[in-house]
Amino acid sequence: MIKLGFVYLLAGLTFAGFAIYSARDAANPKRFGNAAFWGLTALGFLAGDRLGDLGNGVLVLGLAILGGLGLVGRGGRPLAPSGDRLASAERLGNRIFVPALVLPLVVAIGVLALKPVQIGGVPLMDPKQATLISLALAVIAAVAAALVLLRQPLSAPLQEGERLVNTVGWAILLPQYLAALGAVFAAAGVGKEIGILVTTYLPVDTRLAAVSVYCVGMAAFTMAMGNAFAAFPVLTGGVALPILVGQFGGNPAVICSIGMLSGYCGTLLTPLAANFNLVPPALLEIPDRYAVIKTQVPTALLMLIVNVVLMYVLAFQK
């Protein structure tokens, strides 16, 4: 059975490659900082389960110090000159998109067709992780297609991947850091405290007020925790089930579904959701770190209002 460990192995080897290429990039004055940073990242993926909790803690501290003291440069070697790229694009034409299409195709085959396959009673891939495993298999297939069809040198995947990863820099690990922070917050009882605050001090005595408190609370709490999944149990257990369902007789399916979507409005607004909001500006080389969040503000606020109205209208039909 293919498990998530396979994906971690692939990521670990890729980052080990990034570390080596970073160390050899003479144009980057901080190249050894970059190499150490990606080397530690690779270690986490390859040996994380053998390091122990404290070992991983030290690793995380080391990465934060390397990143925090500015020992990791943003450099990354330059892309091939634009004239070469344009010539290559003209030569290859639309063939260039074939590897880009192999990726979604293999993901779709993996998720839709290979997931239920069993060999001798054992599933081919861990069904809970089928998406990520399919993605990893798809990347391997697509890179192979790119090397063959587009006649790219064997060194291209690691060398060009290193260019991209150093364009983004330490920010690429931020999502994992924030997820870990969420776990520490949960252990310390942060969620419980906020839930108590919301349910004690906010008005929930009319139906509209209760719907608004729940939806806006989901968005606000999600902004504070970076993740709607952390907010959902606290506010649904604290406000939605006892008051909206218990007291006002609302439909729990409508309330939960739209409640979660209200949380996503908060996800659009918070830098703590780094995967969606902070990594993309780095990846797209936008100077303003918060540019994507700022762009999302109007859509997020309008959607929050829409969700309040939808819940108010749809949840209490008889």
Added chain:
Amino acid sequence: MLILLGVGVIVVGFAVGLNPLLVVVIAAFTSGLLAHMTPLQVLAAFGHAYNENRFVSIAYLVVLPLVGTLERAGVREQAARIIARLRGVSAGRFLISYMVLRQLTTAIGLMSIAGQAQTIRPLVAPMAEAAAERANGPPAPETRAAIRAMSAATDNVAVFFSEDIFVALGSVLLMVGFLASAKIVMDPIRLSVWAIPSALAALAIHAVRLLLFDLRLARGAGPDAGGDAP
């Protein structure tokens, strides 16, 4: 109450521009220590959770070698060339079609066939920029940045407000599990169905914003808009 200082550390740390990795570690120690954990316990809890959450950004990380290789071969240039040949295309209208496609595929569970690293950077953002350039001439650097940010935002909005339509997704299963623990038996499909109205509303709202974005791009490039308009 004091435990909430950890959240405060995040807000202040991000606001004053400290390195976010350090801010996160400091916030973890703040809340952990105030909850009477020892420093070593906090470090171990943080390390444990970091290791458990390796899957969080893996979808970003594994596609980088592919995206880099395609860029070396000129995929962004070719994507822009195709758009430049189309008539009547604009950045906003192009992003609306991307959003529709992204919502439809996500709703049937194919969320990971596209994303910020594998589609927005190599394909969608260059195409949106090329569409704007075709309509209004070469964009200024700020305009270029705005088009890129809008491309990234469109992907986020499309995914967030369509992923819950797919029944087997983590968040739907989380709701089912939570309701089961509260003694409410819920068929996942009933939760999925009620995600559809918000998905349609998100498409309508964001599409209008994208059309307004087109107008702004057109105005910004007009003959009398030169100088230092904001």
